[in-house]
Each structure stands twice: as C-alpha cells, then as structure tokens.
Amino acid sequence: MRQSEANRKPSSTGYLGLAVLGLGLAWAVDLTDILVPATLVFMAFRAMAGVGLTLVMGISGQAVLGQAAFFGIGAYSALALTADRGWPMAATIVVAMAISAVVGGILGRLVFPLSGHFLAMATLAFGLIFLNLVQWAEPITGGNNGGTVPPIGIGSWRFGKDEFLGIDGDRFAFLVAWALVIGAVALLDGIVRSRSGRALIALRSSPMAAATSGIDTVRARTGAFMMSSAVAAFAGVLYAHFIGFVSPDAFSLLVSIELLILVTLGGLRSVWGAPLGAVALTLLVELTKFLAEHLVDGSSAPYEIMALGAAIVVVMLVAPGGIASIRWPLHRKAAVPNTRVAPARAAS
Amino acid sequence: MSRELQFLMTGLGQGGIYAVIGVGFVLIHNVTNVINFAQGEFAMIGAMLATTFVAAGTPLPVAFVLATAGAALVGVAAERFTIAPSRGYSSDVRIIITVGTAFLLQGLGLALWGADPRSLPAFTPGPPVRVLGAALPRQTFWVLGFALLVGLSLWLFFNRSIVGKAMMASASDPDAARLQGINPVVMGMIAFTVSAGLAGAAGVIIVPLTAASTSIGVPLALKGFIAAVIGGLRSPLAAIGGGFTVGVAEAMLGGYVSSALKSALTFLLLFVLLLVMSRDGRLSGVARV
Numbered sequence A: 001m002r003q004s005e006a007n008r009k010p011s012s013t014g015y016l017g018l019a020v021l022g023l024g025l026a027w028a029v030d031l032t033d034i035l036v037p038a039t040l041v042f043m044a045f046r047a048m049a050g051v052g053l054t055l056v057m058g059i060s061g062q063a064v065l066g067q068a069a070f071f072g073i074g075a076y077s078a079l080a081l082t083a084d085r086g087w088p089m090a091a092t093i094v095v096a097m098a099i100s101a102v103v104g105g106i107l108g109r110l111v112f113p114l115s116g117h118f119l120a121m122a123t124l125a126f127g128l129i130f131l132n133l134v135q136w137a138e139p140i141t142g143g144n145n146g147g148t149v150p151p152i153g154i155g156s157w158r159f160g161k162d163e164f165l166g167i168d169g170d171r172f173a174f175l176v177a178w179a180l181v182i183g184a185v186a187l188l189d190g191i192v193r194s195r196s197g198r199a200l201i202a203l204r205s206s207p208m209a210a211a212t213s214g215i216d217t218v219r220a221r222t223g224a225f226m227m228s229s230a231v232a233a234f235a236g237v238l239y240a241h242f243i244g245f246v247s248p249d250a251f252s253l254l255v256s257i258e259l260l261i262l263v264t265l266g267g268l269r270s271v272w273g274a275p276l277g278a279v280a281l282t283l284l285v286e287l288t289k290f291l292a293e294h295l296v297d298g299s300s301a302p303y304e305i306m307a308l309g310a311a312i313v314v315v316m317l318v319a320p321g322g323i324a325s326i327r328w329p330l331h332r333k334a335a336v337p338n339t340r341v342a343p344a345r346a347a348s
Numbered sequence B: 001m002s003r004e005l006q007f008l009m010t011g012l013g014q015g016g017i018y019a020v021i022g023v024g025f026v027l028i029h030n031v032t033n034v035i036n037f038a039q040g041e042f043a044m045i046g047a048m049l050a051t052t053f054v055a056a057g058t059p060l061p062v063a064f065v066l067a068t069a070g071a072a073l074v075g076v077a078a079e080r081f082t083i084a085p086s087r088g089y090s091s092d093v094r095i096i097i098t099v100g101t102a103f104l105l106q107g108l109g110l111a112l113w114g115a116d117p118r119s120l121p122a123f124t125p126g127p128p129v130r131v132l133g134a135a136l137p138r139q140t141f142w143v144l145g146f147a148l149l150v151g152l153s154l155w156l157f158f159n160r161s162i163v164g165k166a167m168m169a170s171a172s173d174p175d176a177a178r179l180q181g182i183n184p185v186v187m188g189m190i191a192f193t194v195s196a197g198l199a200g201a202a203g204v205i206i207v208p209l210t211a212a213s214t215s216i217g218v219p220l221a222l223k224g225f226i227a228a229v230i231g232g233l234r235s236p237l238a239a240i241g242g243g244f245t246v247g248v249a250e251a252m253l254g255g256y257v258s259s260a261l262k263s264a265l266t267f268l269l270l271f272v273l274l275l276v277m278s279r280d281g282r283l284s285g286v287a288r289v
Helices: A002-007 A012-029 A037-059 A067-085 A089-111 A117-136 A169-193 A195-205 A207-212 A217-243 A253-266 A273-295 A301-318 B002-032 B039-055 B060-086 B091-113 B138-160 B162-172 B174-179 B184-206 B217-230 B236-257 B262-279
Strands: B129-131 B134-136
Touching: A037 A067, A037 A169, A037 A217, A037 A253, A037 A273, A067 A089, A067 A117, A067 A217, A067 A253, A089 A117, A089 A217, A117 A253, A117 B217, A117 B262, A169 A195, A169 A217, A169 A273, A195 A207, A195 A217, A207 A217, A253 A273, A253 A301, A253 B091, A273 A301, A301 B060, A301 B091, B002 B039, B002 B134, B002 B138, B002 B162, B002 B184, B002 B217, B002 B236, B039 B060, B039 B091, B039 B184, B039 B217, B060 B091, B060 B184, B091 B217, B134 B138, B138 B162, B138 B184, B138 B236, B162 B174, B162 B184, B174 B184, B217 B236, B217 B262, B236 B262
Parallel strands: none
Antiparallel strands: B129 B134
C-alpha cells in the first residue's frame, strides 16, 4: 500500500499548478479588500521561515523554539547593514544568511549529539539570548525602540509602495512574497526527495538504524538546521525592508511559538505544511482579534495568546499530522509520499 | 567578602525557586517521561492567585494554601486534558503539547490579571538580617527553607514510600509496572498535581522578593529545566542543587560582569555547563543518540 503510494510521485509541476491556481483565486476574490495587505505579506514571510522549520522539525524530527531569533538576525542585518551602512540588499541577504547558518551550525553541532528535547531548550535559550543582545547593543539595534529600514527600490520606484505595470504596490508585494514561498517549498520538496532528504527521514523514524546505515546523524541534522536558519534570515531581511521598521517585539518568544504553531498546524510531515499553516494561523489570529474587539474591553493580545496555545494542543491531540494530513479528496495528489505519516506512536 | 556573600545569598534565594521548579520537571519526567513546558506557568498562577487573595483581604497563610491548591488544580486539569489524551504519542509531540498548554495558561493569566507586576508583603516582616556584612531580606530564608524541605521530602517519598517507588516503576517500565498492579495513569496525575502545587507554592514565596507578572512563566521554566538537567533529570535532590547553581551563577554574572547582559550570559554559561556535563556522560538522564 505504502509502496504503491510512494511510486505515485506527484511531480513538482503539479505543485506549481496548484499554487498558481491558489494565487489566482486569491487574486480573483481580491483578498486585499478583506485583510490588511501588510498582513498578507507578513503571512508569506512567516510561511517562508516556516518552510525552513518544516525541514528541521518535520523531516528530521527535532523541535525548534527559537526560530524568531534567526528571523531577527535577518531583520537586524537589514537595519545595521542596508539602512545604517548603505549596503546593497543582496549583500545584506548573503551576509545575514551566512551569519544565521553559522550560528545554527554551532548550535546544531553542540546540541544534536544529545537527545530530542535539548534542541528545544537550546533554541529557546538562544532566542532569549538574542533578545538580550539586541537590547544591550543599543547603538546598533536601537535597543527597545528599534529602528527604521528603507523600502527596497530601484531609482524612485519603491517595492510594496508604488505600482508596478499597473498592479498596485500592495498586491505586487503580495504576489512576489508568495512566489518566494512557493520557491522555498519547491526547494524543500527537492531536498526531501534527494539523498540527504531520505537520510533525514530515515533519521526521524529511527536514529539508531540510520546511524547503522552509515548516515552521520549529527552532520545531517546540523545541515538541515543550518539551512532552516538561513531561510529564516532571508525572510527576515525581506520582512524588515517591507515593514520598514525593526524592533525586538517582532522576534520575541511569542513569534517563535507562532512559527512553531504554523508548521504544526499546517502539518509537519508535508512540504506544504508551512504555507497552509500560515494561512490557518493568520485566519485564527484575525478571527480572535475580531471576536475580542467585539466581545471584551481592552487589548485582544491575551486572547490571541490563548487561541495560539489552544490551537497547538487541539491540533496535536486531534490530528498530529496537521491540516495537510487530513485527507481531502484533492489532497491525494498534493501529498508528499513518505512524509505524510503521522508522528510515530511509541510502542507502549 | 560582604559583596561576595551578598551575591551568593541573593543567588541562593533566587535559585531556590529554580530548584523547586526543577524538582517539578524531574517529578513529571520520572513518571510520564514528558518534559513539561508549562511548569513555569504553574508558578505564575500560584503567584497571581496569592496576590489576588491578599488584595481581597485574605490572610497571607490562607492565601498561600489557596494559591497552592489552585495551581495544583490547574496542574490536574492540564494532565487530564492534554497529557493523558496524548499517551503513546512520540515525545516531541508531547513536548509541543506542553508548549501549547504553557501559552494557553499565559494568555489566560494575561486576560485575568493584566501585564503589570504585582507584589506581596514578606512572610515575616522586619528589617533585613545582617550576616557577615551582607544584608539579606528575611524572605530569602523562607525560600531556602522551602527548597530544602521540598528536596528532602521528595527524596524520602521516592526512596522510602510505596507510592513513590510505584511512580518510579511506572516511569521506567509502564508495562511491567501495570503487571505489578500499578496504574501509570493515576501516577501521572499524582505527579502533575504535586509538581504544579509545588511550583505554585514557589511562585507565591518568590513574590515578596521580586515582584511577579504574568510573563514570569517561560524564563522560570527554562531555568528550572536547566536546574533539573544539571541534576541529571532523575533525582529531585540533585535538581535542588542544580537550582542553586543556576541562581548563584545568575547573581554572580549579573553582579560582576554586566547586569544588562545578565540573562544572555547566564543562559550561555548554563548551556556550556550542560554540554560539558553531558559530554562526560555524567548526566544519567541524558540519552545519547
């Protein structure tokens, strides 16, 4: 059964078709009329960071609780290099991704020889260390007040602000951001199907057996973690330029948790988990905000945190494989073979 | 000398809380093999309940008991609704579930009590006690006494009582334990109740020393976890030692090196300590893959 499913590999073009269809639909109903455009673009950046997380958490089976810090490395690089030193954005992206990968590499090297929950705790600690450093290095980061980052632009044209070929700025940014997400998903799909991807999947189901088959477990996991950190930094640079402002709030623990929820909600075992999760998470947060604003006085923040927490618990208990594991009729074609399996249940 | 002693004692006072939270990690891990991320939130709930009761005119000792019971109740609920239904799931899924529980509780706390820090009067009022030139708030002695009491009673519980041994048995081999007539489900419930109650009590005791807000849970959980791991994740007494180590390290780094970088340096040092100890194979609770 599983064998026959594995043989029926959906092609990457199938994915692209689906994604293009989705984008077209979004375009048709003109989501930008319903939701704030920035929310939609932000959703894409989160999805991008989430795609990296899927590689580590879903494919190699390790929990990461500090992803926002890597996102933050990207955003603060934009602030320190592009905004303050006038670097071109491409150079900033390269440097930010390199820094992020090195940090991820060091963390991975140290932590992966230990058992599962250590990466969770180490990345959590790293997230808090990062925030503390940001507050401390005030001359560079602006401390708690943050700093502004100019929009991306060529000449007088500014990305996300001015219209492009008759498409208004917000919608154009939305399209570009989601196209990048699809690119990231395609990249992840390629990794999952490659030799190293299979090594990571083998590692997830049985580290011992994988090690016996000659897979360097520490190296494979560290590689995945480095890649995930670099992707998050990439998303962070773009985020900073699009939003135009960087402050510690955007990289707090809560954001890391949102990213964690995003990938678990969408489905840890599917390459489409992160984008699906980003959409579901955004809807959940917006709905909670809407309800809180109409039903209670004061800030809606506590209810958003509650909703996020409840969402994790419920999804993990009801469908540990997330939204992507629910078998929609259309879904059969879009699922990745071997990666749809729900988290292994222990023998006892 | 007085400066060193001051830092040391401040560290021990703060460390006592990490110790008790760490013991909670050990207790739950010993019985259910779950790393319970919501551990710090139980302390937050204890602290917030106590400040609410005292503000409403309840005498402090009564408020202490009520807050502890309240936290324990939340612990049972967490076990019933999130941990018990996830029996048999892989451990990474269960850790993520406890992360969700932690945020659910934090949001609940924020909705009920807001974000402002709250305080309580010291358990025994009076000026700080002077020891060898260091001035120590009286509350520090409550914290130290409580931490030691908890460590000792749990050691006795696990090593000398039938229920304690049954709990250990259901952790190391649930199936074998079941054959001996031990119900692992009941043991898990007991572990959560006791851990949450202890964390709640610790939360109340710390409030007079450092004002508490609804956001204290996550840092407390992280430092408590580190305390538990330094102690090997198996022994409650060692977790107490781990807690004091974390507290003293934090106070010394904050005092001597940089108070602005205190939390970064503490986590860094503890992280290194953790790695060095686990590399030597001294941590019995750390499985190497």
